[in-house]
Amino acid sequence: MNSPVIAVVGTTGVGKSKLAVELALSVKSSAADHSSRGFTWKDSRVLNADAMQIYRGLDVITNKMPVEEQCGVDHLLMSIRNAGEDYVVGEWVHDASDLIKECHEHDTIPIVAGGTHYWIQHLLFPERLASDPQFRSIIRSDETGESxxxxxxxxxxxxxxxxxxxxxxxxxxxxxxxxxxxxxxxxxxxxxxxxxxxxxxxxxxxxxxxxxxxxxxxxxxxxxxxxxxxxTESLPRYRTLIFWIYAEPSLLDPRLDGRVDQMIKSGLVRELHSLKAVASTSRASEIPTQGIFQSIGYKEFSAYLNDAPDTFIPDPSSSVSPSFLEGVAQMKLATRQYARRQVRWIRNRLIPAVASPSRGNRAWIYLLDANELGETWELNVRDKAVSIMNQFLANQDDDMPDPLSLSKQAAELLQPPKSSSLPSELLSARRKRICEICTKNPTRPIMIEEGKEWRMHVKSRAHRGRVRREQHLATIRQLREEAAERARLKAAEASGGTT
Ligand SMILES: [Zn+2]
Missing domain, CATH: 1.10.20 (Histone, subunit A)
Structure with a gap:
């Protein structure tokens, strides 16, 4: 019944992997020194939720945390596929669910950390995927018949x-x-x-x-x-605590740029060449777009890679070639855009799912301020998260701080979007209706969206012209009918008024 899961989300460059390790170490140490923090969890493991870190090798392009920084904390679902292999949301959700179950059986806290928020959402709030056939085959719905x-x-x-x-x-x-x-x-x-x-x-x-x-x-x-x-959309599968580590775009962007520069220094180009080699062994003439090839960097350097020799030769002069510099610029741009999308997902999808009233398991999301790194990060991110986590693990639901009260930023960003995103509300939005007047052929109806488009349509010259013609024809029809009626009456009178 009590099945806690902790998740760490946010863009790149805010310290997600680091926080996951810190939280795991804190659980381990409180178990080791028998301090009575009010819970009996013995251990903690990190589950990777980054779609690119699933792949083996390629540590630079996938931004993997060096082993020494993992501080002995187990990292699961990391480096489990070869470049060129596919691994999709349904598979990850399936594998992560199994591992979480195993963790709980061993008094171990699973900490899910990564920037592929789409995956995390479907793990924690699974019903959203109910209409996704790929996922349905995994959750094995046993509905077979028709409603x-x-x-x-x-x-x-x-x-x-x-x-x-x-x-x-x-x-x-x-x-x-x-x-x-x-x-x-x-x-x-x-x-x-x-x-x-x-x-x-x-x-x-x-x-x-x-x-x-x-x-x-x-x-x-x-x-x-x-x-x-x-x-069904808000049925958290687990008792869930989510930490969203956040930095203002104006502060994050230069950090992201610096990260790209650092990746190039750490051997990005060598990895791009090895990816190119994998790509060339897959189906000819087709640029792979799945799996690792979606990672930021591969597409952006494609022009450079096309010009480059097939085998990697370290060549300092190539790093100033126009196609290389263009690749760097494109990669920086793509990284920033990706960060914006990551934030949008949290605000538009994750927060509404957490906020909507739920039966059963509860879910919390806290925003932690990573505008500054270093000591400030440890104070604002690590220390706050550890203290909230301890209350969460001790089941002190009523003592959990109000997420909106943590900071001004939290109050603003954790507010669910105003327009409700209930799927069924789409059903009555932007309906199309048929204009009977403008439709000449009933099997090719003229359809116009309700609201502004419809109002413009009925004011349009074409529509009004047809209305007038329609009215004119109706008037003629009516006059003819009246004339016919009068003629009938006259005829009846003439025949002696027997009717
Ligand atoms: Zn019309």
Whole structure:
């Protein structure tokens, strides 16, 4: 029941790996000196949550912590794959869950640390992935049948749509789909799941197809899948304590630049060459884009690597070549952009998941100020984290400090985004509606998004022109009908008023 997990998140260059080691050492030492901190955990291990540090070797490009700085703390899920191999979120979540279970069985605290926040989110708040087929196969959902709503609407489908549902087009062929097939796909979605179909224009076949795929994969309406996520998204799998180490971008950026320079000094170029060698043995003519090849550095130096000889020869003059300098600049830029994305993920995804009311396990997230390194870091990051961790591990829930009270920065950044991100709220947002007046061919309807676009549409010349024509025709129709009616009455009178 009590299954604590500690996570350390944040951008590169704020000291995540260092804090993870400090926390683990603190657990170990309090176990060793039998100090009564109110918990009985004996040991602690670090689980790597950095998608690049999964790979063996390549210590520079993946930013791995040197072994001597690990201070004897076990680091798991690190250096477990070769460059060129794939390792995806579902596999990591699966492996990390197993290791966490094993840790708990041995009175050991798992500390998950890394910058791949997407992975951490799916480990700690798993239901978000429910509609992801890759993950579903791992969590082994045993839903097989179709929901009653889906079964009912499938029964009433006309033949051509029924067979379309059974043989959905492939995603690769969707770009070249005909207008007729586009409309049929949307019509199919509309008949099965009208709420979902309102979200997409009928010409937006890629999205329409994706909704249909979700329906097939889940055996339920796509709109229902989205609603279910509202109720399940915040079920922390563990009793969770998250530390977000944060530095202001203006202070972090120069630090990140310096890191790139340091990586080059430490042998980045040699590693890039070895990656190039791996790439050349994989399928010819195709630049690998998966796994380690996504790491910042490889893409950025591709022009330089193309020009360079196949085997690495240390050559000081190459480090001033234009393509090399361009690579350095690109890598610095990409590193900064990556840091921004990491922060956005925490603010838009992780914080709402922590903040939304949950049943069962509780989760906390604390922001720690890493604007300065050195002694200040030890005070603001390490010491604060250790003290919060001790309360957490002693189950003193009521004594846990209010995360927003820690600093001004915390109060601002830990506030969940104002607009609620409930998946089902998307269902009623940006609905498309058909303009009956402008639609000439009902199987090629004119669809316009509700709100601003619709208001602009009804004011447009084209639409108003059609409205006037429509009114004019209606008036003529009415006059004709009235004339016919009068003629009938006259005829009736003339025949003696027998009616
Ligand atoms: Zn119109």
């Amino acid at each position: 009653p709503e889906l079964a009912r609407s499938l029964l009433t489908l006309p033949g051509h749509l029924k067979s379309l549902y059974e043989h959905l087009p492939h995603r690769e062929s969707i770009a070249s789909i005909s207008e007729e097939d586009s409309y049929n796909l949307h019509d199919l979605l509309h008949r099965i799941d009208p709420i979902m179909s309102q979200r997409w224009h009928w010409k937006d076949s890629r999205k329409v197809l994706r909704s249909l795929e979700i329906i097939k994969e889940n055996g339920r309406l796509a709109s229902q899948v989205m609603r279910d996520q509202d109720t």
